[in-house]
Amino acid sequence: MFEQIAFYFFSVATIVLFLITAFSKNVLYAMSALAAGMVMISGFFFLLDADFLGAVQLVVYVGAVMALYAFGMMFFDATKDVKEKNASTTLVVLLGGSVALLLTLIFIAPILGANIEASYPPLEGATNPQSVGLILFTKYLIPFEVAALMLLVAMIAGIILAGKKMDISLTDIEEDIAISEEEEMILDEKDGEK
Amino acid sequence: MNEKQKYIMLDLGGTPLTPWCRFKRVVKRTFRIELFIGLWVTIREMFKTLFMGKSHTTKYPFEKMPIPPRYRAIHDMLRLLESGHYRCIGCGLCEKICISNCIAMETRYDENQRKEVSEYTINFGRCIFCGYCAEVCPELAIVHGARYETASEQRASFSLFEDMLTPIDRLKEQEEFAGYGAPTPWADKNIKKTPLAY
Amino acid sequence: MDPLMIGIIIKIVLVLAIVSALAGFGTYLERKVLAYMQRRIGPAHVGPLGLLQIVADGIKLLTKEDIIPQNANRIIFMIAPAVTAATAFIALSAVPLFPTFTIPTSFPLIGGAIVPSTIADINIGILFMLGVMGSGLYGPLLAGMAQANKWGILGSARTAVQFLSYEVITGLSLLAPIMLVGSLSLLDFNNAQTGGVGSWILWQQPVAFILFLIAGFAETNRTPFDLLEHEAEIVSGYATEYSGMRWGMFFIGEYANMITISIMASLIFVGGYAPLGFIPGWIAIILKISFFFFLMLWVRASWPHVRPDQLMWFCWKVLMPIAVINVMITGIVVMI
Numbered sequence: 001m002f003e004q005i006a007f008y009f010f011s012v013a014t015i016v017l018f019l020i021t022a023f024s025k026n027v028l029y030a031m032s033a034l035a036a037g038m039v040m041i042s043g044f045f046f047l048l049d050a051d052f053l054g055a056v057q058l059v060v061y062v063g064a065v066m067a068l069y070a071f072g073m074m075f076f077d078a079t080k081d082v083k084e085k086n087a088s089t090t091l092v093v094l095l096g097g098s099v100a101l102l103l104t105l106i107f108i109a110p111i112l113g114a115n116i117e118a119s120y121p122p123l124e125g126a127t128n129p130q131s132v133g134l135i136l137f138t139k140y141l142i143p144f145e146v147a148a149l150m151l152l153v154a155m156i157a158g159i160i161l162a163g164k165k166m167d168i169s170l171t172d173i174e175e176d177i178a179i180s181e182e183e184e185m186i187l188d189e190k191d192g193e194k
Numbered sequence: 195m196n197e198k199q200k201y202i203m204l205d206l207g208g209t210p211l212t213p214w215c216r217f218k219r220v221v222k223r224t225f226r227i228e229l230f231i232g233l234w235v236t237i238r239e240m241f242k243t244l245f246m247g248k249s250h251t252t253k254y255p256f257e258k259m260p261i262p263p264r265y266r267a268i269h270d271m272l273r274l275l276e277s278g279h280y281r282c283i284g285c286g287l288c289e290k291i292c293i294s295n296c297i298a299m300e301t302r303y304d305e306n307q308r309k310e311v312s313e314y315t316i317n318f319g320r321c322i323f324c325g326y327c328a329e330v331c332p333e334l335a336i337v338h339g340a341r342y343e344t345a346s347e348q349r350a351s352f353s354l355f356e357d358m359l360t361p362i363d364r365l366k367e368q369e370e371f372a373g374y375g376a377p378t379p380w381a382d383k384n385i386k387k388t389p390l391a392y
Numbered sequence: 393m394d395p396l397m398i399g400i401i402i403k404i405v406l407v408l409a410i411v412s413a414l415a416g417f418g419t420y421l422e423r424k425v426l427a428y429m430q431r432r433i434g435p436a437h438v439g440p441l442g443l444l445q446i447v448a449d450g451i452k453l454l455t456k457e458d459i460i461p462q463n464a465n466r467i468i469f470m471i472a473p474a475v476t477a478a479t480a481f482i483a484l485s486a487v488p489l490f491p492t493f494t495i496p497t498s499f500p501l502i503g504g505a506i507v508p509s510t511i512a513d514i515n516i517g518i519l520f521m522l523g524v525m526g527s528g529l530y531g532p533l534l535a536g537m538a539q540a541n542k543w544g545i546l547g548s549a550r551t552a553v554q555f556l557s558y559e560v561i562t563g564l565s566l567l568a569p570i571m572l573v574g575s576l577s578l579l580d581f582n583n584a585q586t587g588g589v590g591s592w593i594l595w596q597q598p599v600a601f602i603l604f605l606i607a608g609f610a611e612t613n614r615t616p617f618d619l620l621e622h623e624a625e626i627v628s629g630y631a632t633e634y635s636g637m638r639w640g641m642f643f644i645g646e647y648a649n650m651i652t653i654s655i656m657a658s659l660i661f662v663g664g665y666a667p668l669g670f671i672p673g674w675i676a677i678i679l680k681i682s683f684f685f686f687l688m689l690w691v692r693a694s695w696p697h698v699r700p701d702q703l704m705w706f707c708w709k710v711l712m713p714i715a716v717i718n719v720m721i722t723g724i725v726v727m728i
Contacts, residue, residue, distance in 0.1 A: 058523030
């Protein structure tokens with residue numbers, strides 16, 4: 001009984017919260033609803049006895065949405081409504097159409113997949129993290145490694161982009177003297193000629 | 195007494211310039227356990243306070259610190275110890291010298307042709323507690339007492355002559371004013387060597 | 393109804409009541425310990441030894457006016473303190489507290505209920521606690537953003553950077569002991585350290601222990617790292633506009649989090665509730681939790697704050713590499 005109650009509670013809460021995320025014009029409401037919705041989704045994992053995935057959902061999305069908040073804080077006044085500007089109607093039609101298509105596919109998928117049998121059924125007696133680890137390092141090894149590599153590339157790129165002039169104190173940088181070394185050399189040569 | 199001051203020079207080692215020097219400084223500071231000295235000091239003080247009674251707390255409404263004679267609180271009117279009559283002779287000097295004009299007094303001659311104070315009030319809304327009245331008084335009649343707790347339901351509780359006058363039944367407890375600018379009786383204990391010998 | 397279900401509900405009520413009382417008692421302890429360390433006495437007049445100060449504070453907080461600023465985002469402003477307090481208690485639901493026992497059938501209504509030792513008996517307790525404590529950080533974050541106050545915004549910006557950084561350190565520092573024990577369950581950690589003081593994971597993983605303590609201080613917003621509400625810089629940070637019980641809820645949450653971190657440290661690193669020589673297990677764990685709680689107060693009395701830039705520098709350039717190296721060395725040792 002408790003499972004049913006919990007399931008309906010979590011589904012209603014998730015749907016309502018994500019609707020708020022999509023339709024609210026206030027950044028703070030949208031992001032808070034997104035974060036709460038992510039937490040609610042982890043409830044489904046716990047209901048399905050996938051404790052490990054539930055906890056991972058919590059850990060990962062809490063951090064991820066908090067990074068979104070950081071951006072929100074920089075770009076918007078969180079207490080005011082955002083005015084939307086829909087520049088092109090074709091874009092709206094295109095996006096709406098693709099979302100509709102995607103939804104149709106999602107609803108068809110269980111019907112199509114009804115007669116598929118799991119080729120890697122969960123092992124008997126293995127605990128949650130162990131079965132996740134097994135499937136990750138056997139069936140999904142290549143996607144896992146590719147994802148790891150991509151994250152590494154993204155991390156290095158992020159460090160390079162953000163790390164420019166990191167060894168100089170911000171107070172020492174004056175905007176008008178922010179010239180590249182090449183220009184500096186040219187200027188030095190000109191000075192030398194004089 | 196003019197012995198040479200002993201300065202202890204701290205060797206801070208200068209500001210590190212290269213990242214490697216900075217790293218070495220971090221390592222040095224980490225392993226010289228400077229942080230734990232701080233922890234030791236606080237726990238030592240805790241045990242001193244707990245078991246050796248070295249607390250600095252004065253439980254104020256129950257315990258009070260002694261007030262030095264220089265302290266200028268609410269005024270007191272003193273009595274003559276022999277007759278019990280108030281000392282004020284109604285000369286009006288305090289009223290004249292008061293720079294914030296807060297003393298108001300009226301005098302008249304009594305049946306013995308002696309000056310008698312009929313009205314004497316100090317407006318404590320104006321008084322700046324400068325102490326001129328106590329300094330100028332030729333009879334040591336108006337002095338600054340030690341009543342520094344001046345919270346009251348109404349201002350008049352302090353400002354009437356009768357309220358400032360020593361109660362006749364407590365005449366024996368009346369303390370003589372040590373004089374304007376008198377040092378604290380325990381002043382000798384507080385004398386320390388000046389930290390900088392010029 | 394199912395006797396276990398009734399037992400779980402009883403257990404929830406028990407934990408809520410005991411931990412919130414302990415959180416109140418924590419404020420008293422903090423004031424007393426700080427006072428002694430600064431050669432003062434601390435609260436001494438309300439009740440014996442000032443113990444009833446907690447009650448006085450509670451009455452004050454409950455009866456104070458609950459002010460919501462005019463431009464604030466009302467709903468979020470009202471929810472934010474509840475997030476902090478609620479998640480602090482939810483994190484405790486995965487912790488084994490007291491042994492399992494059955495209420496005798498002679499009791500009316502609840503007789504025969506089985507009260508379990510853990511509310512939510514999941515075998516990934518550590519990860520769950522980390523996740524829920526992490527989501528507790530939304531309290532300060534939302535509070536700061538909803539109150540239309542610049543100090544609040546600064547406080548929530550600091551929440552975001554500080555917690556995003558130190559979550560990484562907590563996770564990485566716990567990874568090494570998890571690899572040694574091979575389980576995410578707090579019960580397994582306890583069972584792995586039953587052989588007396590010598591079998592504590594602390595001796596095998598001293599680096600991880602220190603890293604976990606440092607990150608724990610940062611996550612519970614304790615002194616060397618309490619930049620979110622640093623009075624000298626940003627008035628009161630995220631709590632600037634709060635008053636009354638909403639403000640009090642932040643503090644119940646903070647003290648409950650301190651208790652949770654103390655429980656985690658004592659279960660994972662110093663042997664949990666295994667009996668210690670002649671000391672029975674339940675006294676041993678209470679002693680350990682009290683020590684870690686006291687350590688937080690002790691450090692607050694002794695050490696100064698760090699600057700925000702020093703905080704980030706310390707996290708990413710010092711702690712993070714040490715944590716990664718520690719995990720790698722542990723991995724190599726485990727493999728051999």
